[in-house]
Amino acid sequence: MTLNRDTVVNLAILALLVATAIGAHVLGNGFTVTLATKAAIFGLAGVGLNLALGYGGLISFGHAAFFGIGGYVTGILASHAAAGTPVATLPFTVMGSNEMLGIWPMAMLAAGLAALVIGALSLRTWGVYFIMVTLAFAQMLYYFAISWPRYGGEDGLSFYVRNSFPGLNTFAPIQYFAICTTLLAVALVFTAVVTQSRFGLALQAARQNSQRTVALGIRPYAIRLTAFVLSGMIVGLAGSLYADLNRFVSPAMLSWHMSGEIMVFVILGGVGRLCGPVAGAALFILLEHVLGGVSDYWQALLGLLLLAIVLFAPGGLIGILTQRRRHA
Amino acid sequence: MLLAEQALNGLQYGMMLFLMAAGLTLVFGVMGLINLAHGSLYMAGAFACAAVAAATGSFWLGLAASLVAAAAAGALVEIAVIRRLYARDHLDQVLATFALILVFSEGTRWLFGSFPLYLTLPPSLSGAVMLPGGLHYPLFRLVIIGFGAAVALGLWWLIARTRLGIRIRAGEADREMIGALGVDIARLYTIVFALGAALAGFAGALVGTIQSVQVGMGEPVLILAFVVVVIGGIGSIKGAFVGALLVGMTDTLGKALLPGLLSRMWDAASANTVGASLASVLIYVLMAVVLILRPQGLFGAGAGR
Secondary structure (H helix, E strand, C coil), X not given: CXXXXXXXXXXXXXXXXXXXXXXXXHCCCHHHHHHHHHHHHHHHHHHHHHHHHHHCCCCCCCCHHHHHHHHHHHHHHHHHHHHCCEEECCCCCXXXXXXXXXXXXXXXXXXXXXXXXXXXXXXXXXCHHHHHHHHHHHHHHHHHHHHCHHHCHHHCEECCCCCEECCECCCCHHHHHHHHHHHHHHHHXXXXXXXXXXXHHHHHHHHHCHHHHHHCCCCHHHHHHHHHHHHHHHHHHHHHHHHXXXXXXXXXXXXXXXXXXXXXXXXXXXXXXXXXXXXXXXXXHHHHHHHHHHCCCHHHHHHHHHHHHHHHCCCHHHHHHHCCCCCC | CHHHHHHHHHHHHHHHHHHHHHHHHHHHHHHCCCCCCHHHHHHHHHHHHHHHHHHHCCHHHHHHHHHHHHHHHHHHHHHHCHHHCCCCCHHHHHHHHHHHHHHHHHHHHHHHCCCCECCCCCCCCCCEEEECCCEEEEHHHXXXXXXXXXXXXXXXXXXXHCHHHHHHHHHHHCHHHHHHCCCCHHHXXXXXXXXXXXXXXXXXXXXXXXXXXXXXXHHHHHHHHHHHHHHHCCCCHHXXXXXXXXXXXXXXXXXXXXXXXXXXXXCHHHHHHHHHHHHHHHHHHHHHHXXXXXXXXXXXXXXXC
């Protein structure tokens, strides 16, 4: 990889995030470290969505489903571990867990399975239909979570102890930040490798010209479905981390506002750019914090800003920084 | 007896959904635009009705105000923002209209506060009527069913029989061609958008009398309207009508009957919780089934043009 302008901007964004957290930690400002952790987690969710949305051109408005599933798997396993009861006894006994290394694969597996089912159905359609169908399926899970009282229903599910990671104290904000940022970096490297692979090139080809891809002997459906599942798994991991950050999961994680926000991270930063979602998520958290101090109605200001970006700066933040649009 | 009452409830719910979905599907069909802010126009209509009804004491003036306010808001938004989005891809449309929701919701909260408003019915519309068969049913719900049917007929007449309808259908088929034939496309699009907005606002005002008027009331309805449009097929008013009634009936009857059906197999408590959970996802199952059998919707011409 040559050190072009995109790479420099990408590295600078990550460095800025880490520097903010470390600086705040040194100054003893745990709140800012937690904000940076939130940015890293939202960035991870954005990186996941970007794989489907940016590289695959699959405009999913339902990724909150995978975020929430990751969160709920974490919450359910942790609450069962705390209560000492098995999650399920049929067909085989599943015990709860409070080990992150055990929870993450479960969260990703559950999110991946959901993405497989939702993707297999949704990818039968395209265009506007795809947006609405993914939205509707996420909303289905949202209503299910609300009406299913076993795990808190509308009130959500609290677990009082953050899950553990061997050798680290996950309660220390900076150590939890390190865990989240490391996973974010892994996801970024994974995305970079995948998008340069034959699979990634085929995925991007299918976005740019579906018919031509078919003519070259590639079936877009399988490729898109794979990308959708991978994307759902990464977002599920982010959901698991977010649940651990708050030690709380609620149906709000599944709501369509969450889907919209994950999408906003991607767009704010710049669609289809490696670190775009990270920059977008960091900017979103910053805006939430700054505008939230200016006015109680900060979401209206956010809306206006978002409108301005869509209408006048379609390349997003990284588009402005690198002075050119992503060559579509 | 209970079944008949629930069927009427389902019919009424379906009519409301139709008013929402009709506007959405028109805008999709004619302009190729996905409009998430449609729920905000529904909310705008409800608030306009509540404000005018409270100020003047007349529900009918409020109802008229909901039409005017939503149409005006729709036209304004179309001219200021939406018309810049027709040539963009769906992603930009989703994002810009999502941003509009934030602006609308927070703006309404700023104007009216976070507390729900309530609409009272005029005496002539409140109370129950005796239906043949001895069923007491709220008059206003029957009125809503009547309004919905009237709008469906009116829309059919507008699209199929008037000059404007011919232009709308022509615009769906080929926008460059009707532009070349001397139709002012920009104005046509504003009219279509305002028409859809007025229907949404009207629906909001009607629902506001059954439920409360509050910020965010449009969003659950918007998503159901999406389900309706997916089931019916994009751009088809007939599809929106059939889809809306299907969704309204499925949801209402599912919620009313499922717990009872399940209680024949399980004990009452678990039948209730499982029944309620299942009923809440039933319409999405319906949507999935339609997608598997006919991805373009029941009356759609072709998936996602």
